[in-house]
Amino acid sequence: MSITAGCDVGSLTAKAVIMEKGRILASAVIRSRARPEEASREVMDLALKEAALSINELEGITRTGYGRGRMPFEGKEISEITCHGRGARWLLPSVKTLIDIGGQDCKAIKLKSDGSIDRFITNDKCASGTGRFLDVMAKVLGVPVEDLATCSERADHPVTFSSSCAVWAQADVIRLLNEGHGVDDIGAGINNAMAARVAVLLNSIGLDGDICITGGVAKNLGVAKALETQLGCRVKKIRKADPQLAGAIGAALLAEERLK
Ligand code: ADP
Numbered sequence: 560m561s562i563t564a565g566c567d568v569g570s571l572t573a574k575a576v577i578m579e580k581g582r583i584l585a586s587a588v589i590r591s592r593a594r595p596e597e598a599s600r601e602v603m604d605l606a607l608k609e610a611a612l613s614i615n616e617l618e619g620i621t622r623t624g625y626g627r628g629r630m631p632f633e634g635k636e637i638s639e640i641t642c643h644g645r646g647a648r649w650l651l652p653s654v655k656t657l658i659d660i661g662g663q664d665c666k667a668i669k670l671k672s673d674g675s676i677d678r679f680i681t682n683d684k685c686a687s688g689t690g691r692f693l694d695v696m697a698k699v700l701g702v703p704v705e706d707l708a709t710c711s712e713r714a715d716h717p718v719t720f721s722s723s724c725a726v727w728a729q730a731d732v733i734r735l736l737n738e739g740h741g742v743d744d745i746g747a748g749i750n751n752a753m754a755a756r757v758a759v760l761l762n763s764i765g766l767d768g769d770i771c772i773t774g775g776v777a778k779n780l781g782v783a784k785a786l787e788t789q790l791g792c793r794v795k796k797i798r799k800a801d802p803q804l805a806g807a808i809g810a811a812l813l814a815e816e817r818l819k
Pocket of ligand 1: 568569570571572573591660661662663664689690691693694704705706773774775776777778779803
């Protein structure tokens with residue numbers, strides 16, 4: 560039957576995907592717990608329940624993400640870079656350059672023509688350019704992070720942030736609100752600041768072929784649009800499945816490939 564699973568425990572969310580012959584049977588996303596053991600078990604249980612399967616019926620599991628070494632079930636450990644690359648290729652076969660923007664880091668990845676990793680650069684030293692930046696800014700602004708994207712659509716005069724530092728930008732949001740700037744204009748400015756940070760990483764790896772975003776921040780279309788402006792080229796939208804699942808999808812596919 561060749562049913563496999565990928566489990567990706569990141570800093571903010573845990574994801575599980577169950578696949579059969581290159582097709583998604585079930586998936587789940589939850590907030591990460593302090594202990595990756597619990598998050599991985601819970602998210603796998605949810606996906607298995609949706610697929611009406613038990614863990615013993617899986618023929619292979621790949622574990623990825625920062626919590627990959629602490630999952631309470633057997634499975635090969637593979638880095639999230641490799642898994643995101645594989646997942647992105649499945650989500651968008653033409654992709655050559657991708658940016659995975661997760662909760663606490665951001666990785667620009669270049670793929671070879673066979674889909675394997677050519678090279679990558681990571682920003683994991685600074686909150687700006689990560690999902691955490693958007694989460695913190697949205698909170699100060701009083702908007703759910705899921706609604707930040709629509710600020711960009713409604714903004715008439717997006718603000719410009721003087722600093723990309725997450726700490727300074729928080730103070731900027733409060734100052735801008737006090738000066739009477741609208742929430743949409745500030746929200747759009749936040750998306751633009753995020754895109755500017757990410758564009759630096761992408762430009763330093765070099766743009767090549769089709770470009771896409773994976774990770775939870777791919778769901779913020781305001782960032783995606785601002786990134787197109789920054790890069791001066793199109794950023795392809797992922798429509799085949801939730802881009803936040805890219806790492807777990809790649810992990811499940813790699814488990815399937817091992818069976819062959
Ligand atoms: P990690 O794998 O590092 O735990 P994710 O790839 O799950 O992180 O990304 C988490 C980030 O995705 C959050 O910080 C948040 O900014 C963003 N995010 C998640 N869901 C949405 C959504 N529906 N709309 C906009 N942004 C989202």
